[in-house]
Amino acid sequence: MKLEFVSYDECKRADSNIRQLAQPTHEVALAAKGITITYSGARALRDVTLSIARNEITALIGPSGCGKTSFLSSLNRMTDLIPGCKVTGHVYHDGINIHEPKTDVQELRCHIGMIFQKPNPFPLSIRRNLEMPLKEHGLTNAAQRYERIEHALTEVGLWSEVKDRLDQPALALSGGQQQRLCIARALALEPSILLMDEPCSALDPISSAVVEDLIIRLREKYTVVVVTHNLGQAKRIADSVALFWFQDGCGYLVEHTPTDAIFNAAQNAITKAYISGARG
Amino acid sequence: MAEMAITRKNNSARDLGLMLVVWSATAIIIAAFTWIIGDFIIHGFERLSWSFLTTSPSNAGRSGGIAPILVSTLLILLIAITVALPIGVATAAFLSEFTRVGGRVRQITTLSLDILAGVPSIVFGLFGNAFFCIWLGLGFSILSGGLTLACMVLPILIRTTQAGLSSVPDEWRRGASALGLSRGAALTHILLPAATPAIAAGLMLGIGRAAAETAALIFTSGYVDRMPSSLDDSGRALAVHIYDLTMNVAGGDANAYASALVLISLLILINSVAVTLTNRYGSQRITAS
Numbered sequence: 001m002k003l004e005f006v007s008y009d010e011c012k013r014a015d016s017n018i019r020q021l022a023q024p025t026h027e028v029a030l031a032a033k034g035i036t037i038t039y040s041g042a043r044a045l046r047d048v049t050l051s052i053a054r055n056e057i058t059a060l061i062g063p064s065g066c067g068k069t070s071f072l073s074s075l076n077r078m079t080d081l082i083p084g085c086k087v088t089g090h091v092y093h094d095g096i097n098i099h100e101p102k103t104d105v106q107e108l109r110c111h112i113g114m115i116f117q118k119p120n121p122f123p124l125s126i127r128r129n130l131e132m133p134l135k136e137h138g139l140t141n142a143a144q145r146y147e148r149i150e151h152a153l154t155e156v157g158l159w160s161e162v163k164d165r166l167d168q169p170a171l172a173l174s175g176g177q178q179q180r181l182c183i184a185r186a187l188a189l190e191p192s193i194l195l196m197d198e199p200c201s202a203l204d205p206i207s208s209a210v211v212e213d214l215i216i217r218l219r220e221k222y223t224v225v226v227v228t229h230n231l232g233q234a235k236r237i238a239d240s241v242a243l244f245w246f247q248d249g250c251g252y253l254v255e256h257t258p259t260d261a262i263f264n265a266a267q268n269a270i271t272k273a274y275i276s277g278a279r280g
Numbered sequence: 281m282a283e284m285a286i287t288r289k290n291n292s293a294r295d296l297g298l299m300l301v302v303w304s305a306t307a308i309i310i311a312a313f314t315w316i317i318g319d320f321i322i323h324g325f326e327r328l329s330w331s332f333l334t335t336s337p338s339n340a341g342r343s344g345g346i347a348p349i350l351v352s353t354l355l356i357l358l359i360a361i362t363v364a365l366p367i368g369v370a371t372a373a374f375l376s377e378f379t380r381v382g383g384r385v386r387q388i389t390t391l392s393l394d395i396l397a398g399v400p401s402i403v404f405g406l407f408g409n410a411f412f413c414i415w416l417g418l419g420f421s422i423l424s425g426g427l428t429l430a431c432m433v434l435p436i437l438i439r440t441t442q443a444g445l446s447s448v449p450d451e452w453r454r455g456a457s458a459l460g461l462s463r464g465a466a467l468t469h470i471l472l473p474a475a476t477p478a479i480a481a482g483l484m485l486g487i488g489r490a491a492a493e494t495a496a497l498i499f500t501s502g503y504v505d506r507m508p509s510s511l512d513d514s515g516r517a518l519a520v521h522i523y524d525l526t527m528n529v530a531g532g533d534a535n536a537y538a539s540a541l542v543l544i545s546l547l548i549l550i551n552s553v554a555v556t557l558t559n560r561y562g563s564q565r566i567t568a569s
Contacts (some may be wrong), residue, residue: 081457083380107458116458120451122470132469133459185459 028111029054029193029223030075031092035172037070040084045070045251047089050242052193057215057224059234059259062244062274066249068227071196071244073226077105077114093193110137113186117198119178121170121185126162129181130188150189156180156214176207180214187222194218194225200233212237228232231275235263243271288446320544324537330536337505341521346539348507352422352515353491354547355508357500360490364433369479371434372441373467375532387413390439397435404432413500420514425501432496433486440485444478445471480558487550491543491564495521518543 030052037045044185045067052058052075060068073079074087077098090097098108121129130149139145149166153159158180162173170181179199186194196215200208216237218224228234234241242256254270255262266272271277325370335345371389379386409426418424448471456466472479494517503524504513522539525532 076458078454078458081454106460109458114458116451116454118451120455122452122455123474124470132465133461136461136465136469182455189459229288262295 027054027155028052029093030225032071032075033090033092035071035074035080035087035089035091037074038086038088039082043250045116045244047267048253050253051255052223052225053217053240054223055093055221056239057226058256059238059241060225060227060244061229061231061234061241062251062254063231063246063279064229065251066244066246070242070251071116072197072225072227074099075193075195076114077103078114080105080107110189111191112193112195113189114190115179115186115194115196115199118202119175119182121173121178121181123169123171125167126170127166128183130185131225133185134188148188152184155183155187155218156184157210158184167246174207175203175212179203179207179211183211183214183218189220193223193225197223198227198229201229235259236261243268243274245270245274310457316364317544320537320541323534324539324541327538328536328541333542336507337521337535340532341525341535342433342506342529342531344536346518346521346542348505349516349518352501352508352541353518355422355511355515356497356517357423357487357490359423359511360429360433363427363430364437364486365483367430368434368437368482369441369472372438372445373472375438376442376445377467377471379465390442393435393438394436397439400452400495401432401493405499405542407431407479408496409499420500420502420504421512422501422515423511425497425515425517426511428496428500429490429493432493433490435490436480439448440482441475441479443500444475444482446480448474448564455534479559480554484551484554488547491547491550492519493517494523498523518546 024129032048032050032052035045035048035050036043048067048070048071060072060092062068070079070085073082075091075098077087079085079087082253087099089099091099093108093112096103098112120133125130127149130152131145134145134148140213150159150163152160158177161177162168162181164221171173171177173181179202183199198217203211212233215224215226219239226238238259240256240258243254244251245254246252255268262271263275270279283551333350334347334350338344338347375386375389379389398439408424408431412418412424412427413420414555452470453466453475456470461469484493497517497520501517501520503516504522505516505521508515518539522536522543525539526538
């Protein structure tokens with residue numbers, strides 16, 4: 001594989017075009033440079049440059065249709081699956097541009113997992129939901145697999161709830177449990193980054209709170225990028241917030257700042273209006 | 281308010297009319313089905329016995345039973361299914377998962393399949409005769425018949441499997457991709473199992489069409505009514521037997537009726553087994569698997 005290296009300094013320099021660096025002292029886990037996304041020729045997102053700091057929670061906020069989910073999907077090339085979708089720009093992860101055609105996307109998606117808005121456990125047993133991907137990725141030792149499954153389910157706080165019924169269908173779990181199962185399924189592959197697309201919006205308030213607490217705990221070991229429509233949630237869980245907006249039907253990044261700054265001392269007029277609820 | 285009352289009256293008259301139409305249509309269907317079955321039972325039931333199922337026909341089928349014909353029919357069906365199922369499911373999987381929606385490959389293949397599904401069976405018979413019997417040198421044989429039926433059943437099987445796969449929620453596909461699974465893994469572990477009820481339904485439709493087939497078999501498996509000794513041997517299918525007894529054998533009506541009754545029972549049996557299996561398997565997927 002041809003590696004294209006870029007220094008973190010370079011990414012940071014690019015980032016300084018935008019008002020401020022999220023956490024200038026922190027290591028960068030994922031650096032997007034000049035990401036532009038088009039759907040069948042129509043531009044949906046223009047020129048986003050954004051650094052995601054390691055072991056932090058970065059929230060992407062903004063009104064519907066401003067390209068947050070498209071941007072999130074470009075970070076592990078899930079955009080490849082959408083017919084007519086074209087991504088230009090670079091996303092650097094471990095010094096590699098993942099949008100290089102030669103990138104092994106299957107391996108990439110193990111490193112950068114993704115959680116969707118609607119929980120999507122497979123119509124299999126709880127155990128098979130975690131076991132099947134592990135098997136497919138070559139973990140042939142059954143004992144090791146079991147260990148990973150137990151570990152992942154413990155990490156999401158589901159082990160004590162399901163350990164006696166691992167062979168029951170995953171679809172019989174509640175919505176919140178299903179979402180945590182999906183998170184465990186991604187964690188079992190030992191990723192370093194988790195992309196979450198409104199992971200709580202399809203859940204009831206109590207399940208939502210449980211998943212939110214889980215996301216906060218995940219920060220210790222993982223880098224999390226979360227799209228949310230819930231400003232309160234962004235304020236509660238995120239270390240930094242990136243506000244997306246749109247103009248002439250095309251999304252763009254307004255600013256990326258630490259959470260405190262955006263909620264308490266917003267400078268940008270759009271940010272102020274959005275945070276105060278006057279717009280969006 | 282008066283206006284509303286008038287509207288309601290009109291509606292109830294229309295509803296009554298609609299009910300009448302729906303009910304009479306259903307009644308006609310049920311009556312026709314009952315008439316056909318009743319006719320078979322009245323004329324054929326007295327001939328039906330264990331020995332009818334286990335002895336060979338004699339006197340050109342006027343007397344005796346249908347044992348070799350049953351065996352040939354089941355062998356032909358078995359070959360048709362064994363060949364059509366894997367090819368059909370694989371083609372459907374290819375069309376639904378590896379070709380683009382609205383893409384040229386999918387459009388052309390789908391159109392061809394829809395046309396093939398409507399081709400009269402006699403055309404399949406002539407094709408089977410030319411291709412399997414003559415060109416491949418299989419002659420009039422159970423193998424030729426089974427392969428011809430496989431060709432006939434394929435379009436139905438592919439289209440229903442394809443419909444089943446496209447009704448599998450896309451979120452499972454995205455979920456599988458997000459876990460770095462290959463499309464093949466997603467297909468074998470998630471999509472095909474989820475589409476099993478559709479595949480079973482397609483198979484049933486196919487078997488139904490194949491078991492009732494006459495024209496395609498006369499030219500391919502032939503109509504020798506003795507017990508087949510191998511798959512290379514010619515063998516007479518039930519539908520062909522019924523056709524022969526009614527059209528070519530004077531005095532064969534009673535045995536034709538009895539054979540028709542056996543054929544109908546066979547179809548009902550296959551269908552109920554399939555429905556039971558599908559229901560059990562289908563509900564297992566949601567609640568217990």
